Amino acid sequence: MTATISSLRCDANQDRSQASDIIRAAYRQVFGNRYLMELDVQPSIEALFINGDLSVQGLVTALAQSDTYRRLYLEANSPYRFVELNFKHLLGRPPRNQAEISEHVRLLADEGFDAEIASYTYSDEYLRNFGVDTVPYARTQTSVVGESTVAYRRNQAMDPGFAGFDADQASVLQVSLASNSNPNAAGTRKVVGGGNRFTVLWTSRVQLGAVRRSAQRSVVSYSSLSRTIQSIQAQGGRILSIANA
Structure with a gap:
């Protein structure tokens, strides 16, 4: 299979030979390229997908609602950073403004972890861009119709690089979102x-x-x-x- 992550898709009743590629791509996207220990993977979720009981959309949702994702990203970070990463992992873009962050922080507090995850993967935006059969990917690595130039800059600021991963750390975009400005990743690192x-x-x-x-x-x-x-x-x-x- 030669498809890139940005085009990996798997229709209903998929060929089993494609399942492992889809699963690897979904783990990489949902967990921000983070290395997972054997106890962190989700064989029961994988089995449901391989057997055709989950679409790619269902696979992504189940991985993001897993205890592993909760432990690595909700419990290890502030709600602000958690929401920031959810946008990246599940919608393939950074948050657009402070209002989006605040809305999801409130949702997390009022309705809980599962509802917060589902609000991305079952949203109109998710279905419009990925449908039910495509693995999410970073949509703002290049300019996108309907997105501002600052989205590309914020994507770059959040990108840890091909060999990097989304680690536990403070928010990358808090200053940029609060001031509605381009993030200056290099300048930020310099003044830490x-x-x-x-x-x-x-x-x-x-x-x-x-x-x-x-x-x-x-x-x-x-x-x-x-x-x-x-x-x-x-x-x-x-x-x-x-x-x-």
Whole structure:
């Protein structure tokens, strides 16, 4: 079989010879190229797919709802990072804005892990792009009609490389989404542990007069940037920009 991951598909009542290729591709996509130990794989789910009881869509959903995915990505990360990775693994793109992150964080809190996963794999967007027989893939590795240029930049920032994998770490896109700007992966790596300072401009929910909201300005170190963003959002504030101080 010579198909690439981006074109791997398997129709109902598939040829068994294709099943192992589809399963490998699904594991690679859903688990972010992470190496899995023998106890982490899901033979019962694989058997259901091989026997024709699961479509590719069902296979992807079952892998993402497994105890292994829960342990590696939900329990090991903040809800923000978890949702960020769900977009990448299940819809093949980074989140578009802060509102998408917030919506899924609320869904996770209100309806739980399984509902959060199903909200991607049974969405109109999933079916429109992958149908029921195609393994999801990174759709924003190149420019895509209907997606902004920043989606490509965010995809690059989240990409660990062919030999890399999606590890436990802080959110990659939190600053970019909060400020509605391109991520600067190289610049971010450069300042980690450094003394760089950033100016955060934001509006609070406290109004001055009938319509004008009070503008705020915070100057923080890189190590405090994530906590500052979270604090502003918890207060109902909206971030206007983030720039080097």
